[in-house]
Amino acid sequence: MTMRRLIPASLLVAGALGVLGCEPGSEPIEALCGPFEYDPETQTAPDSDDFPKVSSLLERRCGTLDCHGSLARPLRIYGAGGLRLFTLEEYNDAALAQENGTVSGGSGTTSAEHEANRRSICGIEPELTGEVIRGELPPEELMVMKKPLLIERHKGGALFQTGGPGAVCLSCWLRSFPDDIDCQDVVTECQKAIRDNL
Amino acid sequence: MNHPRSLRPLIAIVGVGLALGVAAACTDPLRDRQIAELGEEQDGFPESPIHRPGQPCVLCHGDYFGAEPQMVLGGTVFVEPEEPGGPLLGAPGYEIRLLDSQGRITSEGLITTNECGNFWVTEEQFKPAYPLRVEIYGPSLSDPDRIVQISAMSTRIGRDGSCGSCHAEPLSPLSPGAVVVPRALFNADAVDLPAPGDCPEPRYRPTVPESLAP
Numbered sequence: 001m002t003m004r005r006l007i008p009a010s011l012l013v014a015g016a017l018g019v020l021g022c023e024p025g026s027e028p029i030e031a032l033c034g035p036f037e038y039d040p041e042t043q044t045a046p047d048s049d050d051f052p053k054v055s056s057l058l059e060r061r062c063g064t065l066d067c068h069g070s071l072a073r074p075l076r077i078y079g080a081g082g083l084r085l086f087t088l089e090e091y092n093d094a095a096l097a098q099e100n101g102t103v104s105g106g107s108g109t110t111s112a113e114h115e116a117n118r119r120s121i122c123g124i125e126p127e128l129t130g131e132v133i134r135g136e137l138p139p140e141e142l143m144v145m146k147k148p149l150l151i152e153r154h155k156g157g158a159l160f161q162t163g164g165p166g167a168v169c170l171s172c173w174l175r176s177f178p179d180d181i182d183c184q185d186v187v188t189e190c191q192k193a194i195r196d197n198l
Numbered sequence: 199m200n201h202p203r204s205l206r207p208l209i210a211i212v213g214v215g216l217a218l219g220v221a222a223a224c225t226d227p228l229r230d231r232q233i234a235e236l237g238e239e240q241d242g243f244p245e246s247p248i249h250r251p252g253q254p255c256v257l258c259h260g261d262y263f264g265a266e267p268q269m270v271l272g273g274t275v276f277v278e279p280e281e282p283g284g285p286l287l288g289a290p291g292y293e294i295r296l297l298d299s300q301g302r303i304t305s306e307g308l309i310t311t312n313e314c315g316n317f318w319v320t321e322e323q324f325k326p327a328y329p330l331r332v333e334i335y336g337p338s339l340s341d342p343d344r345i346v347q348i349s350a351m352s353t354r355i356g357r358d359g360s361c362g363s364c365h366a367e368p369l370s371p372l373s374p375g376a377v378v379v380p381r382a383l384f385n386a387d388a389v390d391l392p393a394p395g396d397c398p399e400p401r402y403r404p405t406v407p408e409s410l411a412p
Contacts (some may be wrong), residue, residue: 062354065364
């Protein structure tokens with residue numbers, strides 16, 4: 001085949017692959033993580049009511065400005081002590097951000113930041129997260145568990161211990177109190193993890 | 199080895215290409231840009247222990263760029279200005295203590311800020327296991343001979359030994375501001391602040407690359 005024929009043919013194949021790549025098994029994130037406002041009827045996402053406590057743990061362990069509290073890194077985590085969910089006006093005007101408390105170390109984590117964090121967790125592996133939520137997969141199969149447990153390489157090192165309060169807090173929330181995980185309730189487990197620094 | 203004469207130019211081109219490729223593969227364009235963004239040394243302040251207060255030390259003094267001394271952690275402590283937005287002066291003589299995730303604590307007096315507030319620790323002195331907790335110690339208000347905890351970082355350091363990577367001015371959604379000794383805990387009688395002009399002007403790295411700006 002000459003180059004003149006090869007280039008259009010390659011483009012055609014690449015285009016077809018691109019279109020196909022959007023189809024099989026790639027459910028939109030909305031379908032798995034739920035709409036922005038959690039709808040308990042659909043049960044497609046881990047509960048958002050308990051998430052602020054989970055978020056507190058993630059903000060402390062994962063969301064420092066040099067780790068996941070960075071605009072440049074996946075699994076972006078917002079929080080009072082780290083990166084803030086800011087408006088364009090606040091970005092361009094530090095005084096306005098200071099006035100609004102939207103500064104690192106400023107006012108408490110907002111509900112919008114909690115929701116953004118919940119969607120970060122849910123959206124990093126939406127299909128697998130869906131399987132975990134439905135009880136088809138153990139939480140430890142998710143990257144958000146593998147990395148802090150150091151089952152998978154993690155630049156930030158081991159942040160949770162297997163079976164420790166941090167891992168239980170996150171698993172407990174992801175699976176909504178599964179039988180195989182010893183958790184009383186999400187808030188208690190997460191509070192324990194934050195208190196004990198484990 | 200003898201090659202046919204007609205192949206020699208091709209071999210030369212491939213050789214040069216390979217050499218260039220290997221050279222390019224050894225650089226990190228992101229870090230190169232971050233280093234370039236720090237700018238030149240300030241007039242009158244060549245490379246020295248007091249240079250570049252406020253900037254991320256490990257970016258150059260780490261294993262990538264290799265500037266000596268090689269640091270695992272470094273930064274600058276300032277005294278909180280009297281008025282918000284006022285000039286930041288380095289805080290000399292303050293001690294930094296680190297607690298790493300294996301429970302190791304830096305020995306007393308190991309890391310102390312110099313005359314312009316800069317401090318650092320080398321791998322030989324302390325090789326930390328991240329995440330780290332950081333505390334600042336200094337003279338108490340009531341008794342200058344008594345060294346007390348002045349402040350503790352409310353979050354941990356997760357991976358970056360450069361304080362200046364996160365702590366930049368002004369306080370913003372992307373930065374908690376410079377590392378400061380709170381004015382309310384600053385014992386002016388016990389600390390000799392640098393005179394104006396004795397230290398370089400503090401400078402900071404851009405907290406967000408232009409390409410990521412919203």
